[in-house]
Amino acid sequence: MSTEAGTGTATATVNAAAEGRQTERYLSFMLGGEEYGVDILRVQEIKVWDTVTRVPYSPPYVLGVINLRGSIVPVIDLRIRFGLERVTQDATTVIIVVQVPGDRAERTVGMVVDAVADVHDVARQSILPLPDALGPIEKVFVRGLADQGGKLLILLDIESLIVSSLAGESKAVA
Amino acid sequence: MSLDLEMEEIVKIFFAESFEGLDAMESGLLTLDAHADRQTIDTIFRAAHSIKGGAGTFGFLEIAQFAHSVETLLDEMRKGVRCVTHDAVQLLLQSVDVIREMTQFAQAKQPILTARADALSRELARILAQQADRPSVPAPNGVEGWRIQFKPEPTLFKTRNDPIRIFSELSRLGPLEVTPHVDRMPPLGTMDPTLCYLYWTLLIKAPVERTRLVEVFDWVETVSTIVYEPLFGADTAPPPAAPTALKAGTDFGSLRVSTDKVDALINLVGELVITQSMLGRFAEKFAAQDLESLRRGLIQLERNTRELQESVMQIRMLPIGFSFNRFPRLVHDLSRQLGKKVELKLTGENTELDKTVLEKIGDPLVHLVRNALDHGMEPPEQRVAAGKSETGTLELNAFHEGGSIIIEVKDDGAGFNKARILEKGRERGLVPENDALTDEQIYNLIFVAGFSTAAEVSDVSGRGVGMDVVRRNVNDLGGHVQISSAEGIGSTIRIRLPLTLAIIEGQLLRVGKEIYVASLVSIIETVQPTRAQLSVVAGRSEVFKHRDGYLPIIRLHDLFDIEPDSRDIAAGLLVVVEAGGRRASILVDELLAQQQVVIKSLETHFKQVPGLAGAMIHGDGTVALILDVPGLINHFLERQAARIELAA
Numbered sequence: 001m002s003t004e005a006g007t008g009t010a011t012a013t014v015n016a017a018a019e020g021r022q023t024e025r026y027l028s029f030m031l032g033g034e035e036y037g038v039d040i041l042r043v044q045e046i047k048v049w050d051t052v053t054r055v056p057y058s059p060p061y062v063l064g065v066i067n068l069r070g071s072i073v074p075v076i077d078l079r080i081r082f083g084l085e086r087v088t089q090d091a092t093t094v095i096i097v098v099q100v101p102g103d104r105a106e107r108t109v110g111m112v113v114d115a116v117a118d119v120h121d122v123a124r125q126s127i128l129p130l131p132d133a134l135g136p137i138e139k140v141f142v143r144g145l146a147d148q149g150g151k152l153l154i155l156l157d158i159e160s161l162i163v164s165s166l167a168g169e170s171k172a173v174a
Numbered sequence: 175m176s177l178d179l180e181m182e183e184i185v186k187i188f189f190a191e192s193f194e195g196l197d198a199m200e201s202g203l204l205t206l207d208a209h210a211d212r213q214t215i216d217t218i219f220r221a222a223h224s225i226k227g228g229a230g231t232f233g234f235l236e237i238a239q240f241a242h243s244v245e246t247l248l249d250e251m252r253k254g255v256r257c258v259t260h261d262a263v264q265l266l267l268q269s270v271d272v273i274r275e276m277t278q279f280a281q282a283k284q285p286i287l288t289a290r291a292d293a294l295s296r297e298l299a300r301i302l303a304q305q306a307d308r309p310s311v312p313a314p315n316g317v318e319g320w321r322i323q324f325k326p327e328p329t330l331f332k333t334r335n336d337p338i339r340i341f342s343e344l345s346r347l348g349p350l351e352v353t354p355h356v357d358r359m360p361p362l363g364t365m366d367p368t369l370c371y372l373y374w375t376l377l378i379k380a381p382v383e384r385t386r387l388v389e390v391f392d393w394v395e396t397v398s399t400i401v402y403e404p405l406f407g408a409d410t411a412p413p414p415a416a417p418t419a420l421k422a423g424t425d426f427g428s429l430r431v432s433t434d435k436v437d438a439l440i441n442l443v444g445e446l447v448i449t450q451s452m453l454g455r456f457a458e459k460f461a462a463q464d465l466e467s468l469r470r471g472l473i474q475l476e477r478n479t480r481e482l483q484e485s486v487m488q489i490r491m492l493p494i495g496f497s498f499n500r501f502p503r504l505v506h507d508l509s510r511q512l513g514k515k516v517e518l519k520l521t522g523e524n525t526e527l528d529k530t531v532l533e534k535i536g537d538p539l540v541h542l543v544r545n546a547l548d549h550g551m552e553p554p555e556q557r558v559a560a561g562k563s564e565t566g567t568l569e570l571n572a573f574h575e576g577g578s579i580i581i582e583v584k585d586d587g588a589g590f591n592k593a594r595i596l597e598k599g600r601e602r603g604l605v606p607e608n609d610a611l612t613d614e615q616i617y618n619l620i621f622v623a624g625f626s627t628a629a630e631v632s633d634v635s636g637r638g639v640g641m642d643v644v645r646r647n648v649n650d651l652g653g654h655v656q657i658s659s660a661e662g663i664g665s666t667i668r669i670r671l672p673l674t675l676a677i678i679e680g681q682l683l684r685v686g687k688e689i690y691v692a693s694l695v696s697i698i699e700t701v702q703p704t705r706a707q708l709s710v711v712a713g714r715s716e717v718f719k720h721r722d723g724y725l726p727i728i729r730l731h732d733l734f735d736i737e738p739d740s741r742d743i744a745a746g747l748l749v750v751v752e753a754g755g756r757r758a759s760i761l762v763d764e765l766l767a768q769q770q771v772v773i774k775s776l777e778t779h780f781k782q783v784p785g786l787a788g789a790m791i792h793g794d795g796t797v798a799l800i801l802d803v804p805g806l807i808n809h810f811l812e813r814q815a816a817r818i819e820l821a822a
Contacts, residue, residue, distance in 0.1 A: 054784070055776070057784065066797060072775065102778075108779045109779060
């Protein structure tokens with residue numbers, strides 16, 4: 001059984017290489033029991049929890065900013081962003097640092113997730129669109145769904161997720 | 175520093191900037207040769223304009239004169255009345271070489287030889303005299319190059335001609351391939367070193383007119399056999415691609431640093447290496463009695479690190495005086511040239527700013543000062559007639575304000591003529607007829623490229639270069655330009671640059687569990703208020719009696735939604751701040767250390783936040799936010815106003 005699985009993965013890798021752009025590679029992480037995938041080319045690094053400095057007038061899901069080797073980088077809590085139950089961060093909390101195109105240069109942003117899970121190669125044609133019944137909000141964040149051996153992998157559109165999370169002038173509430 | 179030495183410094187800057195400008199022109203012209211676009215022409219033109227201006231200011235008249243004719247040709251191209259032809263571009267490239275050569279002469283303090291410049295000037299004049307809107311002729315008769323058989327008589331050298339000079343002359347016309355033939359060479363023993371045995375095949379890959387080639391060989395025609403053979407199309411290799419990699423390369427990442435500073439750094443690094451190897455020994459073998467030397471080593475390491483850090487900072491931070499230094503001379507010369515009386519006042523020369531910012535702000539400031547003198551300042555008679563003192567005042571001020579550095583160019587001249595600007599704007603179709611504009615919108619017209627209200631183009635200004643460059647440079651630095659002006663009274667141009675690159679003296683403040691930083695310059699004092707000093711106006715606005723006046727109280731915990739130690743003002747501290755001419759007091763729980771703070775941008779990866787100028791990093795790696803005091807006061811007042819509206 002284990003041999004078979006091994007061969008299977010190897011074949012998948014070879015296929016992936018052969019098909020070139022036909023497959024996309026995703027880093028997956030766990031959030032509220034679901035597995036989400038983010039385009040691995042957008043991932044800069046994975047780091048452990050660091051003291052976050054709160055920034056006034058930020059939405060609740062923006063926890064604040066951290067010092068990433070001299071750059072001031074915002075940290076978003078995806079649990080809060082997705083309306084899941086809040087969890088207190090501790091030393092085991094993981095931050096995935098991603099880069100997305102910004103107004104002038106690449107923008108670096110940290111995302112707090114429950115745990116980093118795996119790396120998946122997803123064939124492009126196997127990505128399914130979201131069911132129509134879902135709301136517009138999900139459609140903005142989610143690029144599609146992928147079936148990975150019977151398990152659902154939710155592929156995030158990280159760019160629009162970040163842009164929508166950090167967009168707009170901070171306005172003080174009177 | 176003596177005046178002469180100071181002057182020396184400024185002239186050095188001029189040379190460095192000129193060479194950068196020439197490089198920019200060159201790479202621009204090479205791009206232009208491939209395909210013409212407005213932006214590139216503008217860039218080349220501006221570079222030429224700056225060189226001309228600088229050369230004039232420092233008395234290199236030969237360069238200024240020559241650059242002027244180059245500029246005129248470029249100006250016509252820029253305005254679209256002249257096509258960008260290959261010939262013209264070649265001519266301009268040669269001109270760049272000539273200017274560079276002349277500048278090198280000037281730099282070496284040698285007399286400037288103008289023979290080549292004169293020849294080129296004639297050529298430029300010839301082109302300028304031609305029908306301006308002549309259609310583009312890429313190559314005469316489709317000729318794309320020439321093969322030249324050049325076989326001089328062996329007696330060539332005796333006519334005092336040197337083939338090398340001819341070749342270098344040719345290479346200016348286009349890419350040149352030189353193939354020497356040695357078959358006339360006699361055996362070494364019988365060779366006469368005064369004779370020329372070599373002859374050459376020259377391949378020039380440029381659509382040059384035959385007459386240009388004949389000109390080059392003019393002097394040797396009588397003593398050589400020369401065959402010109404035109405090349406068409408496929409015979410020639412494709413022209414080399416424009417070296418895009420060169421584009422404006424000098425603007426990025428280059429920092430002029432004196433070798434002394436670099437040497438100092440090297441010494442420090444040397445010390446650091448010694449300390450490191452000393453400490454490294456302990457890793458191999460450590461005995462209890464080594465503890466003392468370990469401690470000493472660590473102290474040394476700390477000192478090395480600090481010194482290294484300071485030296486590195488030193489390289490980047492310079493007082494704005496470096497940029498201001500050149501203005502006394504410039505104003506002196508210009509005002510004489512224009513027949514005006516002007517007194518220059520400089521303040522805040524010691525305001526430090528990042529070297530990169532300093533370098534980029536130089537040109538815009540020169541433009542602003544020139545404009546102020548040429549357009550703003552009135553001639554003495556006119557000033558007297560207007561009831562002003564005969565001598566005008568031009569002020570250059572630099573100071574820190576909250577999260578920014580402000581540089582002001584202020585004159586007491588005639589101010590901007592709004593009607594004239596509006597009229598020009600209409601003429602150029604920038605403003606729809608009968609459209610009412612606000613003052614700000616009118617002043618904004620000045621920033622349009624090529625906009626000028628000057629009736630005549632003068633040596634000093636009026637070509638409409640300048641304000642657009644000023645705005646672009648300032649915007650590139652993340653700042654903005656603001657104009658305020660009153661007709662007959664004068665005008666002020668304020669350049670606001672972010673402090674992001676700068677370092678400030680910061681005061682750390684604690685509110686609840688959070689720490690904020692305020693720039694020490696904005697803090698007047700900190701007081702522990704007594705209840706008698708506190709009152710509430712109209713049941714809403716809390717004020718604090720400070721000396722002879724009342725100051726609004728900004729509850730930072732309220733504004734930023736922090737859980738404070740105490741909401742009782744009398745239990746906290748009031749930090750009295752002043753910014754933008756306004757005072758206020760900020761309620762905090764505790765004052766912490768004062769320290770130098772490197773301002774980091776919050777905007778790069780996040781966004782601008784009201785009341786905050788940026789962030790800093792503590793020694794332990796955590797982040798604290800820096801208050802933008804003027805912004806904070808504004809923000810507080812807006813919020814108060816909104817609250818009162820809500821309540822009403």
